[in-house]
Amino acid sequence: MTHINWEEPFCGEGNNCFRLGTDTQGNAYIAVAGQEDHPLTDTREALRTLIRDIKAGKADHLL
Template structure:
């Protein structure tokens, strides 16, 4: 299992919250707050672009 350092949750409108994390090897992770043991992983840059798009309102239906 990876040792993941989770950031503070980012919450949209309502109760939709997710967290980003990284490990010592530079891998990036995303999970719904409270379910961090069920995460997705990709490169840090791919997840960064996804989150920036969501925060910009381009995919707010995903929250």
Template structure:
């Protein structure tokens, strides 16, 4: 597993918490808190774009 630096968990109103992490190679990771051993991974740029789209409300239909 890569050397991932994880941010503090983000928890919504429910019990669903996730963490965002990065590694020295420029990869970004998203994992359910407590399941950091099985993250989704992509580039930091892709993660940044995902967060911007979520903030813009483009994923509200998924919630």
């Protein structure tokens, strides 16, 4: 089983908390805080791109 190094939870308004994590094989993970056993996974570069796009406002229409 892969060991995931989870960051501290990030919580937005209304207690919407999620966690980011990485493993030694270069994979990145995102999960709802408390549900880390069911993460979404992709490459670190894909996670980096997602975070950049969110910061640039490209996901604002989803809020």
